[in-house]
Amino acid sequence: ELKVEQNPLFLSMQEGKNYTIYCNYSTTSDRLYWYRQDPGKSLESLFVLLSNGAVKQEGRLMASLDTKARLSTLHITAAVHDLSATYFCAVDNTNNAGNMLTFGGGTRLMVKP
Amino acid sequence: KAGVTQTPRYLIKTRGQQVTLSCSPISGHRSVSWYQQTPGQGLQFLFEYFSETQRNKGNFPGRFSGRQFSNSRSEMNVSTLELGDSALYLCASSAGRTTEAFFGQGTRLTVV
Numbered sequence: 395e396l397k398v399e400q401n402p403l404f405l406s407m408q409e410g411k412n413y414t415i416y417c418n419y420s421t422t423s424d425r426l427y428w429y430r431q432d433p434g435k436s437l438e439s440l441f442v443l444l445s446n447g448a449v450k451q452e453g454r455l456m457a458s459l460d461t462k463a464r465l466s467t468l469h470i471t472a473a474v475h476d477l478s479a480t481y482f483c484a485v486d487n488t489n490n491a492g493n494m495l496t497f498g499g500g501t502r503l504m505v506k507p
Numbered sequence: 508k509a510g511v512t513q514t515p516r517y518l519i520k521t522r523g524q525q526v527t528l529s530c531s532p533i534s535g536h537r538s539v540s541w542y543q544q545t546p547g548q549g550l551q552f553l554f555e556y557f558s559e560t561q562r563n564k565g566n567f568p569g570r571f572s573g574r575q576f577s578n579s580r581s582e583m584n585v586s587t588l589e590l591g592d593s594a595l596y597l598c599a600s601s602a603g604r605t606t607e608a609f610f611g612q613g614t615r616l617t618v619v
Binding site: 429435484 | 538540542549550551552555557562563565597599601606607608609610611612613
């Protein structure tokens with residue numbers, strides 16, 4: 395059974411600081427996704443990582459994937475208040491052509507001025 | 508380009524009743540997945556439909572069912588509602604295996 399673990403579960407940081415969220419998963423997968431969720435809202439897609447060594451960046455966020463270590467990271471550079479949200483990683487290891495995401499528990503990020 | 512549309516946005520039902528939720532995917536997307544989000548269990552996969560066939564299924568009781576129509580719109584049904592079914596139900600559509608799933612705004616179901 396695929397398990398996805400994120401840490402930390404809660405992160406309070408000052409504006410301008412850097413930090414990394416970690417996502418570990420238990421079985422082989424070649425598809426990993428990062429989503430953002432604002433309170434009371436749906437999930438917004440941030441990154442799709444499809445191969446070992448994949449790195450993607452958008453603004454102050456950068457995601458990477460190490461399939462051998464079964465680890466993905468979401469790095470936040472010079473955090474700003476607008477980044478406050480809950481971030482989820484999700485892994486899809488279906489061998490067929492389907493889509494079935496297993497989500498981590500989420501990291502609630504609070505950026506303080 | 509229209510996004511994923513879920514209706515209704517909010518529902519209040521009584522224990523023992525049944526409920527039907529609807530999801531219209533992004534035009535051209537044939538895969539529709541359903542997820543349940545609760546504070547205690549987080550985000551959990553319910554099932555996925557592709558071309559009117561259930562392709563994957565999560566670990567939920569048989570009270571949870573779904574279907575997909577020829578226009579890719581999907582419905583999920585929960586029968587004999589329990590208090591624990593109170594949750595945000597999210598629908599996602601996808602164009603293929605290597606693209607992201609786009610989520611709708613969700614239906615917040617409250618069972619009283």
